Amino acid sequence: MPRGMSEQEQQEESAAETARADEEEVEQAKEEMSELEEGDPPKDLADWPGGKAKYLTYGGPDGGESYDDGATSKLGPSSLRHHEDGSVTIEGEEVDDPDEYKGEPIPGGPSDPDAPPDPAMVGEEEDEMDESSKSDED
Numbered sequence: 001m002p003r004g005m006s007e008q009e010q011q012e013e014s015a016a017e018t019a020r021a022d023e024e025e026v027e028q029a030k031e032e033m034s035e036l037e038e039g040d041p042p043k044d045l046a047d048w049p050g051g052k053a054k055y056l057t058y059g060g061p062d063g064g065e066s067y068d069d070g071a072t073s074k075l076g077p078s079s080l081r082h083h084e085d086g087s088v089t090i091e092g093e094e095v096d097d098p099d100e101y102k103g104e105p106i107p108g109g110p111s112d113p114d115a116p117p118d119p120a121m122v123g124e125e126e127d128e129m130d131e132s133s134k135s136d137e138d
Helices: 007-038 051-055 071-075 124-137
Strands: 080-082 088-090
16 A cells, blocks of 8 residues: 555545546447448448447437438438338338348347247247147137
8 A cells, every 4th residue: 555545545546547447448439439430330240349339329329410310321211110011111101122121130139040949938839829729629
């Protein structure tokens, strides 16, 4: 312990150093996102940043500018909607080729045909089938 510094003063100094280091990491993450926003957004999920940058909103904090004005406009039209039946609309008009507006499935995600079954849903389909066959027998 340096002379003249109490244990509490040392703890406060250590906390201040940690806060400065965290602030530097956040600034680096903001710079990384800013560079990403200057070009086209990555097509592959693996190309998106990691670390603290992955927790920052693409296009900056919400409320800064509208979706269609900022970097987020590169992600596609704000009025684009995907519907349960597989159709896609933009500004309420159905598009001719919905597949044109669909990306590759996220590996392991719900739309990935090669993904293992969701552990939380195992047995759910069997239960539903059992119930429907019981009601058919009634």
